[in-house]
Amino acid sequence: METTRTEITGESHVGIGVGRTHHEVVIIGGGTGGITVASQLLRAREGMDIAVIEPSTEHYYQPLWTLVGGGIYPKERSRRSEISVMPDGVEWIRERATHVDPDRQIVETGSGRKVGYDFLVVAPGLTIDWGGVKGLKETVGRNGVCSIYDYEQAEVVSQMLHEFEGGEAYFTSPATPIKCGGAPQKIMWLADDLWRRRKVRDRTEITFATAGTVIFGVPGFKEALEELVEEREIHTLFEHHLVEIRPEQREAVFAPLAPDGETEVRSYDLLHVTPPMKAPDFVSGSTLAHAEGESKGWMNVDIHTLQHPDYPNVFGVGDVAALPTAKTGAAVRKQAPVVAGNLLRVADGGTLGDDASRYDGYSSCPIVTGYGRLILAEFGYDNEPMPTFPFDQTKERRSMYILKKYGLPPLYWNLMLKGRA
Numbered sequence: 267m268e269t270t271r272t273e274i275t276g277e278s279h280v281g282i283g284v285g286r287t288h289h290e291v292v293i294i295g296g297g298t299g300g301i302t303v304a305s306q307l308l309r310a311r312e313g314m315d316i317a318v319i320e321p322s323t324e325h326y327y328q329p330l331w332t333l334v335g336g337g338i339y340p341k342e343r344s345r346r347s348e349i350s351v352m353p354d355g356v357e358w359i360r361e362r363a364t365h366v367d368p369d370r371q372i373v374e375t376g377s378g379r380k381v382g383y384d385f386l387v388v389a390p391g392l393t394i395d396w397g398g399v400k401g402l403k404e405t406v407g408r409n410g411v412c413s414i415y416d417y418e419q420a421e422v423v424s425q426m427l428h429e430f431e432g433g434e435a436y437f438t439s440p441a442t443p444i445k446c447g448g449a450p451q452k453i454m455w456l457a458d459d460l461w462r463r464r465k466v467r468d469r470t471e472i473t474f475a476t477a478g479t480v481i482f483g484v485p486g487f488k489e490a491l492e493e494l495v496e497e498r499e500i501h502t503l504f505e506h507h508l509v510e511i512r513p514e515q516r517e518a519v520f521a522p523l524a525p526d527g528e529t530e531v532r533s534y535d536l537l538h539v540t541p542p543m544k545a546p547d548f549v550s551g552s553t554l555a556h557a558e559g560e561s562k563g564w565m566n567v568d569i570h571t572l573q574h575p576d577y578p579n580v581f582g583v584g585d586v587a588a589l590p591t592a593k594t595g596a597a598v599r600k601q602a603p604v605v606a607g608n609l610l611r612v613a614d615g616g617t618l619g620d621d622a623s624r625y626d627g628y629s630s631c632p633i634v635t636g637y638g639r640l641i642l643a644e645f646g647y648d649n650e651p652m653p654t655f656p657f658d659q660t661k662e663r664r665s666m667y668i669l670k671k672y673g674l675p676p677l678y679w680n681l682m683l684k685g686r687a
């Protein structure tokens with residue numbers, strides 16, 4: 267994987283794996299969080315010595331996968347080459363981080379290379395646990411089982427929704443934290459709308475099967491979505507999570523979460539699965555992670571400064587971090603300046619006192635409720651609503667759909683990843 271050349275693409279100047287053993291800043295992950303933080307650091311401090319460890323040659327704007335699943339965009343619209351988003355001046359180590367030793371300030375990569383750092387930003391996202399549901403790995407993409415939680419699979423979802431001829435349709439949400447908590451139902455609302463247009467809805471029963479106790483946790487949006495559930499005749503199965511798929515029998519097994527609950531075995535014709543998710547192994551197996559409690563395995567950071575409580579030179583951003591808010595790209599947009607600002611403060615010899623940058627838990631979930639309709643849920647810690655617009659955001663609106671479809675992708679590629687938003 268490693269090369270010793272310097273890649274020059276147009277204006278961009280990115281050194282690939284030129285083999286240095288120490289950097290002022292090492293960022294693990296060149297996804298939404300890693301690239302945004304790198305760009306912001308370089309904007310604040312030109313020439314800063316930053317290495318990004320990222321194995322993938324592709325970068326994905328994952329929020330589009332819901333629209334890909336609905337057949338609104340081809341999947342390719344969500345993908346760009348990693349080199350095209352890597353900020354000028356960083357060294358890209360095209361490898362996977364496999365171990366972090368925060369006491370010795372070293373990251374080890376898949377090839378055994380050891381990279382030292384003064385500051386570490388941990389941004390590897392989360393791991394989709396396809397093996398966490400029995401039968402899922404072998405079945406996804408076939409026999410009516412599909413998922414938008416993967417670049418290739420998202421397109422299969424669209425195919426299955428468009429070819430569906432009616433029957434029992436299930437949309438699941440697991441018992442683990444997930445990225446974009448609204449996505450499991452967004453694809454359901456699109457399916458409902460599509461099947462009404464295709465005139466198969468009257469011979470279809472839709473069930474939203476979730477480990478949660480409610481359809482959405484934020485007051486105001488919860489009630490609005492409950493009304494929609496009623497109006498569009500959606501069945502619900504709360505406090506149950508999918509544990510097994512029996513493809514031959516076309517059966518889905520849901521285990522109860524409540525102690526007095528019962529296992530439900532349901533027949534399906536279409537099963538859209540949101541798989542369980544977990545922190546990457548190299549994080550959960552390290553001293554960077556919470557050792558116990560509800561957040562066990564996820565990266566331990568101060569929920570406001572995003573600094574590790576035991577290692578002041580280590581920061582976390584994005585899905586990997588144990589933060590009591592929704593894991594979204596929108597949250598990353600607010601976290602990145604906090605990480606960059608606080609890292610520079612510490613680099614300049616400061617501590618994170620009252621003048622530290624603070625993250626308020628902001629996250630946003632654009633809940634697509636149909637083709638051309640969307641409820642924009644924005645909230646912070648404690649599910650506190652944090653609306654951007656001066657109108658009732660709990661209502662379905664075309665303008666918010668237009669924002670998601672046409673406004674947010676260029677904002678992401680042209681501003682956020684460049685450290686300008």
Ligand code: FAD
Pocket residue numbers: 294295296297298299300319320321322327328329330331332361362363364389390391392414415416445446449546548583584585586593594595596597598630631632
């Ligand atoms: P990612 O962007 O996933 O990046 C992680 C990077 O780390 C990847 O490039 C990966 O290759 C790399 N990596 C992994 N392991 C290692 C390792 N060991 N070493 C080095 N690098 C590693 N967000 C919204 O704001 N709005 C939405 O509407 C929305 N909808 C979504 C719909 C779907 C279907 C999905 C899947 C996501 C959605 N999101 C949405 C969530 C959003 O995409 C994520 O929250 C965001 O990408 C998190 O950024 P991140 O940097 O933490 O992780």
